[in-house]
Amino acid sequence: MVSGKTILVTGGASGIGLATAILLAEEGAHVVIADLQDEAGASAVEQINNAGGKAEYHHVDVTQYDEVNALVEDIANRYGSLDGAFNNAGIEGPGAQIVKMSLKDWDRVVDVNLTSVFICLKIEVAQMLKQQTGGSIVNTASIAGLIGMQGSSGYNAAKHGVIGLTKTVALEYAKKNIRVNAVCPGFIETPMWDRTTAGNNRLKDSLQSLVAIGRTAEPVELAQAPVWLLSDRASYVTGVALPVDGGYTAG
Amino acid sequence: MGMVQNKTILVTGGASGVGQATAILLASEGAHVVIADLADHGGAETMKLISSAGGSAEAHQLDVSDYDQMRDLIAQIAKLHGSLDGAFNNAGVAGPVARISKLGTDDWDQVIRVNLTGIFAGVKCEVEQMLLQETGGSIVNTASTCGLVGMYGQTAYNASKHGVVGITRTVALEYAKKNIRVNTVCPGFTETPMLTMRTDVDPSLSDYFDNHVPMGRKGQASEIAEAAMWLLSDRSSYVTGVALPIDGGYTAG
Amino acid sequence: MGIVQDKTIIVTGGASGIGQAASKLFATEGAQVIIVDLQEEAGNETVDQIAFTGGKAEYHSVDVTNYDQFKALVEDVAGRYGSLDGAFNNAGIEAPSSKIVRQSLEDWSKVIKVNMTGVFVCVKCEVEQMLLQKQGGSIVNTASVAGLIGVQGASTYNASKHGVIGITKTVALEYAKKKIRVNAVCPGSTDTAMLKRLTGASQEFTDYLNSVVAMGRAAKPSEIAEAVLWLLSDRSSYVTGIALPVDGGYTAA
Numbered sequence: 001m002v003s004g005k006t007i008l009v010t011g012g013a014s015g016i017g018l019a020t021a022i023l024l025a026e027e028g029a030h031v032v033i034a035d036l037q038d039e040a041g042a043s044a045v046e047q048i049n050n051a052g053g054k055a056e057y058h059h060v061d062v063t064q065y066d067e068v069n070a071l072v073e074d075i076a077n078r079y080g081s082l083d084g085a086f087n088n089a090g091i092e093g094p095g096a097q098i099v100k101m102s103l104k105d106w107d108r109v110v111d112v113n114l115t116s117v118f119i120c121l122k123i124e125v126a127q128m129l130k131q132q133t134g135g136s137i138v139n140t141a142s143i144a145g146l147i148g149m150q151g152s153s154g155y156n157a158a159k160h161g162v163i164g165l166t167k168t169v170a171l172e173y174a175k176k177n178i179r180v181n182a183v184c185p186g187f188i189e190t191p192m193w194d195r196t197t198a199g200n201n202r203l204k205d206s207l208q209s210l211v212a213i214g215r216t217a218e219p220v221e222l223a224q225a226p227v228w229l230l231s232d233r234a235s236y237v238t239g240v241a242l243p244v245d246g247g248y249t250a251g
Numbered sequence: 252m253g254m255v256q257n258k259t260i261l262v263t264g265g266a267s268g269v270g271q272a273t274a275i276l277l278a279s280e281g282a283h284v285v286i287a288d289l290a291d292h293g294g295a296e297t298m299k300l301i302s303s304a305g306g307s308a309e310a311h312q313l314d315v316s317d318y319d320q321m322r323d324l325i326a327q328i329a330k331l332h333g334s335l336d337g338a339f340n341n342a343g344v345a346g347p348v349a350r351i352s353k354l355g356t357d358d359w360d361q362v363i364r365v366n367l368t369g370i371f372a373g374v375k376c377e378v379e380q381m382l383l384q385e386t387g388g389s390i391v392n393t394a395s396t397c398g399l400v401g402m403y404g405q406t407a408y409n410a411s412k413h414g415v416v417g418i419t420r421t422v423a424l425e426y427a428k429k430n431i432r433v434n435t436v437c438p439g440f441t442e443t444p445m446l447t448m449r450t451d452v453d454p455s456l457s458d459y460f461d462n463h464v465p466m467g468r469k470g471q472a473s474e475i476a477e478a479a480m481w482l483l484s485d486r487s488s489y490v491t492g493v494a495l496p497i498d499g500g501y502t503a504g
Numbered sequence: 505m506g507i508v509q510d511k512t513i514i515v516t517g518g519a520s521g522i523g524q525a526a527s528k529l530f531a532t533e534g535a536q537v538i539i540v541d542l543q544e545e546a547g548n549e550t551v552d553q554i555a556f557t558g559g560k561a562e563y564h565s566v567d568v569t570n571y572d573q574f575k576a577l578v579e580d581v582a583g584r585y586g587s588l589d590g591a592f593n594n595a596g597i598e599a600p601s602s603k604i605v606r607q608s609l610e611d612w613s614k615v616i617k618v619n620m621t622g623v624f625v626c627v628k629c630e631v632e633q634m635l636l637q638k639q640g641g642s643i644v645n646t647a648s649v650a651g652l653i654g655v656q657g658a659s660t661y662n663a664s665k666h667g668v669i670g671i672t673k674t675v676a677l678e679y680a681k682k683k684i685r686v687n688a689v690c691p692g693s694t695d696t697a698m699l700k701r702l703t704g705a706s707q708e709f710t711d712y713l714n715s716v717v718a719m720g721r722a723a724k725p726s727e728i729a730e731a732v733l734w735l736l737s738d739r740s741s742y743v744t745g746i747a748l749p750v751d752g753g754y755t756a757a
Contacts, residue, residue, distance in 0.1 A: 037684055057509055065561075065609060080741045097678045098624070098671075099632045106624055109617065114663060118612055119658075120602075127629045145666075148673025156670035157620060158652075161549075164666030166503040167503040167654030172487070174465030174500040181436050206374050212427035213491060234475035236439075238466065239503020239654055247427045250420040250492020401756040503654045 001231040003028030008072070009071050010062050010090030010120060013040035015190030015214035016140065019219030020086055021197050023051030023227050031202040032062040032075055034068075035089070038107040048199055062089045066152035072123050081131045085232040087120045088140040093155035106133075106154045114165075125178060134177025136234070138226040139166050141182040163241045170239030177246070183225045186245025187216040212247025253281025254484045259332040261285045261325070263373060263398040264342030265316050266294040268443030269393065272472035273479045274338055278306030280339070280480060285328055287313035289342070315342045317370035318376070325376045334384045339482040341393040343411075345445050348404040359407045366411035374422055378431060387430025391482045393475075394435040396498045406453050410435075416494050418434075423492030432491040434482045439498025440472040465500030506534025507737040512585040514538045514578070516568050516626060517595030519546035521696035522646065525725035526592055527734050531559025533733060538565045540574075540582050541595070554702055562672070566597045576619075578629045588633045588639075590736040593626045594646040601657040613661050618666035620671075627675055631684060641655040642736045644673050646687040649751045655674075669747045676745030681753025685744040687735045692751030693722040718753025 007024055012033035021031045025048045028070030033055060035041045041057035048055040051065055051089075062068045066247040075082050090113045094105045117139050128135035143153055163182055170180040185194060187207055192217065197204045208215055225244045243249045253326045260277050264270035265286035274284045274294070278301040285295030286308055293311035301308040306373055328335050346356070346362035370392050381388035397405055398412030416435055423433040440446060440460040446469065450457040460466055478497045482488055512698045513530050517523040519541035531554045538614060539561055541547045545562035566573050576691055582588050596619045599611040608700030623645050634641035650658055669688050675684040677720045694712050699722060703756040714721050731750045749755045 023495075033489045051608040069287045079669070088271070097633065098628050098675050100573045101628070103621075103625065104701075106621065109668075110620070114667070115612065115616065118607075118659070118663065119609070121606065122604050129605065144674075145670065148675075148677045150674065150677045152623065153671050153674045154676075157624065157667035158670070160670030161616075161620070161663040161667040163315045164651065164654070164662035164664075165659055168650075168656065168659045168662040169604050170500050171504045171654045172659070175467045213489070214428040217489040224486040225486075225490070228486070233477040233481070234497075235477075236470040236497045236499050237478065237495070239500040242495060243493050244487075244489050246489050247423050247492040401753075403757075500654075504656070 001027040001227060001233060005029045006032065006081060007084035007086065007230060008034060008075065008076060008082060009086045009088060010034045013057070015042050015192055016185060016219050017086070017190060017221050018044050019224050020050065020088065020223040021055060022048060023048035023220060023223040024230070025051070025055055025229060031058045032077065034062065036061060038077045045180065061206050062120055063111050065119050068119055069123050072127050076127055079125040080231065082124060083133065083137060084136045085120065085124045086138050086140070086226050086230065087117050089116060090140060093148060093152055093197060094198050095151050096152055098153045101154060108113040109154035110158050117162050117165055121165060125173060128178050129163070129176060136179045136230045138229045139182045139236050141184045141241055143184050143186050143243060143248050144182055145182070146243065146249050161219040162224070166241065167239045174238055176233060179210065181229045181237060183222070183229070184241050184243040184249070185222050186211060186243070186244060186248040187218055189216050189248045190219055191192070194200065210248065211245070212250060215246065216234040217244065217246060247249065253279070253332060254480060254486065255337070256281030258282045259285065259328060259341065260337035260483060261262065261287060261328065261335060261377070262339045262341060263287045266290045266292065268445060269441060269472045269475045270339070271297045272475035274308065276299055276473065276476040276480050278308055279304065283332065284308040286310045287324060289314055314372065315373055316364045318372045320346040320491045321372045322376045322489050325380050326441045327378050334386060335380050335388060336386065338373065338377045339391050339479050339483065340370050343393060343456055343464045348449070350404055352460065354406055361367060362407035362482060363411050365412040366408070370415050370418055371497045371498035374418060374433065378426060379423065382429060383433045389483045390431070390433045391479050392433070392435045394419070394494060396437050396439045396496060396501050398437055399434065399494060399502050401494065413494045416481070419494065427491055432487070433489060434490060434493045434495065436475055436478050437483065437494050437496040437498065437502070438475045439470055439496065439501040441472060441475055443472050463501070464498070465504065468499065470497060470499060505530065507739060508590065508733065509534030511589035511736070512536045512587060513590040513592065513736060514580060514581065514588065514630070515592045515594060516540040516542060518703060519543045519550050521698060522603070522691065522694060522725045522728045523594040524550050526729040527561060527593065527735055528554055529726060529729040530736070531561050532557070536585060537561040540566045540568065540577065542567065557614060568626055569617050571625050574625055575623055575629045578633050582633050583628045585639045587639070588630060589639070591626065591630045592644050592732050592736065593623050596646055598702065599660040599670055601702060602660045603657055605658050615664050620667040621662070623668050623671055625672060626687065631675065633678060634684045635682060643684070643686045644732045644735045645674070645688045646685070647690045647747055649690050649692045649697065649749060651688065651690055651755050652749065652755050654748060656731070672747065673745045681729045687741070688730060688747040689731050689735070689745050690751060690755070691728045692717060692754040694728055695722050695724055700710040716754065717751070718757060721752065723750060723752060
């Protein structure tokens, strides 16, 4: 579905990012993984290459403009173009009601989850504008970007903000062959899910019972959505926030 | 292997426009397509196009607002093919362009009957069948950007399409644990006979549509078909109750 | 009796625009208004105008992004009046209009800080106080239509206003059982200094902005204030976690 495309995946060393990187490679893309987890990143590349795909890993802090800029420039120089990007790097919030949430934690969640998307979008769009072929960008928002969730004001604010960026930038460059969409994952079996549920089976069960489909998703189920949105099959889809959430936001 | 390999999928309104494009695409990706349409030839042309490309299809005449007809067709499909794996409830009418003070109750009734009650009948019968199947199934309904936002002169159409989104979200919740997914596609201005009907009457509308879409152009029926197919396939296994706009950015702003 | 009679209500950004209109309206409806703003002259003038018509208001120069400062204010207000019954977190700024490739990181940081982090700080302090009160309280945050949909040239502002809605919905859920309600208003184009800065002296741009609103005009600040007043009053006692567009139909289409 994405044969021959060069696609950047931030936060691609684990969880949703890793699953998406693997699927993109299976579907023919050359995948550039950006992350801070060097060991996991190297391991991801090995896994993909061994399976016959093409991937590379770069240590990049997506909150740092210069680092992201250098990476995108490097990709464009070596491959001629950046065809797609999955701005997925993110962290969970501290899990506290607002009176117990510190300003420091707030700043950090907003910085990594929202400001980094701003930075990445800005740089990716600038590169894609130089290309005749445009490009497709997908941002990882969340169901928390569509609705409220207790104990999550920082994360929710940031993820709502990601949707705001998505819709606006989609409008700005729709005529330039650049599409921008967001995926809104529900509860997905990733290290983030493990951390937020902290091995608490009762909590896991109660959260899953809130989902219409009654279970969490495998990361590969989530990955299908950004892969589709990054492909030319979604050529008339832009500015959309697509829930992949087992019906969580339907009710 | 095709994205919907070996699946039996019903496409209503499959004789033209988005329905036809979807039927063709599904067949090219390995599905056996059951084309249903009110039109006299009942989708025979679509079937021919599919067969000549090496795909597998059959055509039936169907009034989607006739519950008994719908139920009989689905029973027939299940008997003949073993299961109904997917359904694209796409049949719909545009209704007149008129502000509410000029919208006749007959026109209202007709649009609601086909676009909303027709979807209700389709989804009901399809779910009843899919509940008998271990493998569940996937249903996609054609709503519209008019199911998400208002549109001048389109009260009946809007109400019906908002209603389709409502049915979709609710039924999605009801059967999510039964391996039955229900989603909608929300096309924007798409190059189909339904749109041509408008632009033939008023050619300036074509430019108007282009200018009001961020992408600066109308959608192609095949672009809508791609989204419907993805939602019908197993690739969207965790997606249910969703209203997916394929609208060139129309509803983003 | 006014619909917010004897309530003590903070209004941030209360010295001009929507905030000023709200301050005056709340005072007319019987509230003790606490105006928070960095524009000292305008703040004091607003207090004078309110006093002149028999209302009760006071002005404080406080930076809404400074937790300690704002906390001290809330404690002071609650100490002197017995409680903080409502808050209109309205202080906000815009970034210069440009597509994302020309938006600066500096403007990004500034706008996120005031519009989003500022709301976080204020809501946090207000909730901390209201939790001590049996009667709870009502908080309204100024988001924007730009918190609901995309707006070209406003990526920074959009992100911040979407974020405000995220805070609103979440905190509403967290304290709903504690009689603390949290809602957002989403103004469209409103006749304020912010709009004047956006349109410059361009009548053409003003006309364009009016043309995309179903009502064909911008709102008066008092029209936004009326919505906020209602949300702060006990009349909206079952309303929480909503983002209410006050936009002349802009987001309906």
